[in-house]
Amino acid sequence: MYRLVLLAFVSSILSLQPSLAALPPAVTVTNIRRVFHNGEHNAFTDLVRFKGQLYLCFRSCPDGHMVFNTASTIILRSADEGATWQQVHRFSVKDRDTRDPHFLVFNEQLFVYTGTWWSGPGKIEPKEYDMNKMLGFAVSSADGTTWSEPAMLEGTFGHYIWRAATLGGKAYLCGRRKPGFDITAKGEGEKVQSLMLESDDGLVWKKRAYFTETAGDETAFLFENDGSLLAIGRHGGGKEAFLIRSKPPFIEWDRKSLDRAVGGPLVAKWGKHVLVGGRHTTKEKGAKTSLCWLVGEQLHEFAELPSGGDNSYPGFIELSPTKGLISWYSSHEKDEAGKTITAIYMAELNLSH
Template sequence: MKRLTLFAVTLAILLPLASHAAPTAEVLEVRKIWSEGAHNAFTDLIRWDGRWWCTFRESEAHVGGDGAIRILVSADGAKWKSVARLTEKGIDLRDPKLTVMPSGKLMLNCGGSVYEGRTLRGKQSRVMFSDDGRTWTAPQRVLTEGEWLWRVTWHDGVAYGAAYSAKTASSAPSGPEWSLSIYRSTDGVSWELLKKMEVTGRPNETTLGFEPNGEMLALVRCEGDDRMGRIGRALPPYQKWAWQTSNYRFGGQNAVRLPSGEWLVGTRDYTLAKPGSTAGWRTILARLENDGRLATLATFPSEGDTSYPGMVWHDSVLWVSYYSSHEGKSAIYLARVKIVER
């Protein structure tokens, strides 16, 4: 009887653990969908109006020049058509992000930088809107000069985004601290300060996500201290944050929540990076562990200048857009990934 009781208790413990076992990832397909620009980079991906929409920046190089925002559309993810190319005279438009507003309209937010050669002289966030994905309003400035609203996430009819401000354009790990603040908006134009984040290490690019109970998740890229990514969590009203340091340095990171409750993260992997160059950079897909660490599930075909994935969970398949220069000049790629819960 004691043995039977012990077995029952052990089984009761193991069954919940098994049901929450880490997922595995199988990359089903990767295809190049665009390489027309001299430098194609910084992607985002959404599914809207029964179609796939992919956006990214086109310019002469990773930094500098007057970057343009390209938008592609596809019915099946295989054949893509360019439907818009957005520009602003004298401005480098970069890091475009697409979201669907509560009204059903599309919103695009991006950064607008001013360069003198390859030296950054100024920057301010922009937003644009569209009813059909093809015709867009003119770029409209939001927030203040120097603030970069990097990614927007809608939750319960409200847009949330983290904006960072750098006192210097240098990405060296030492130097003046950078600031990070969370804003919210109901129309994408007027933004209200929600919280000045108490995170150090020169925080910058930040992706926000939400749990069903309203808890906010923040994945923060850092360029100071040890350069490791920071993971923050806070319950409404998002004033008290708990922080963890990841085991990975982030770059262009994005995240998607699976129906199981797991969070998957796409980011640049610097593990094999060569000092002073982009050699060894990769784009990976990883599982976010409870302690803030990332457990790599897959490495996409990628090398050098790469990352900035768009991520969409659709019909039990993860769709990922990203850019990479492993085949020469940087190009835009689309991957389909099967996630298996073990």
């Protein structure tokens, strides 16, 4: 009898091993530093590795966060795993605000995509922001040094484009738009659709599928080895975030609510674990850039980065199986005159088991 009980106990412990092994590791955050500030509003970061070097991109604008034709996208490069950075390119688009730049390595080219608001030759008021006039643009490079002129992305007019990913020789891009390109309301409302756009060359896009019919917003794609899709989507009303899954041919979509809103979401694979980052807002602390592990259908926060006010939109790159680099922007610091600055920050993430 006692032998049977002991065997049952041992069996139950062994059965727990896979789940215990799947638990994410502890993380320490080190080497926190400001990597860029030029006196302008600097925001919306992304990171990528391309041909052995690291690249960082973000928007910079002397007039601030809102829509201005003075905005541009800055691209920095590091040859020493993020210790130092040098600017390799800066571009803008006439009469448009280049916002939310993101990288994509595709067809041996490094692309930087930006969703642009039309602003015209001068400042426009928020009531005049028109989502139907949005248009995606991209610059690309084969070596990270010589860059193309900004190219209009066919099939993106009236779409606010965001993060992209690749699968099986095709590129996929998050784009959102008003249903029927409704012209009665300005800006973005809760009645916004999120679409998966598809491209063979990274420049010409077509609709592949809808994945959020209402309250669509910024969505980060992550393709698994089997071709299935895992995505983290921001709720258009700012109330929550969605865990979204689908499999080729991306006809059926499973969407579940997460326990928090995630502004400017990031999703990345680090070894066997899934990293999720973005803005988490609470009454006690306000808006903070938060990092979590996704375990099953639950987010487990492991770090709150130094941040406040206008912040978030992280980028991530794995440096080794136990070390990663995270970028984000924030307005929690002031300059020597006591004026709030909005700058680009970076830190190292270190795994311990």
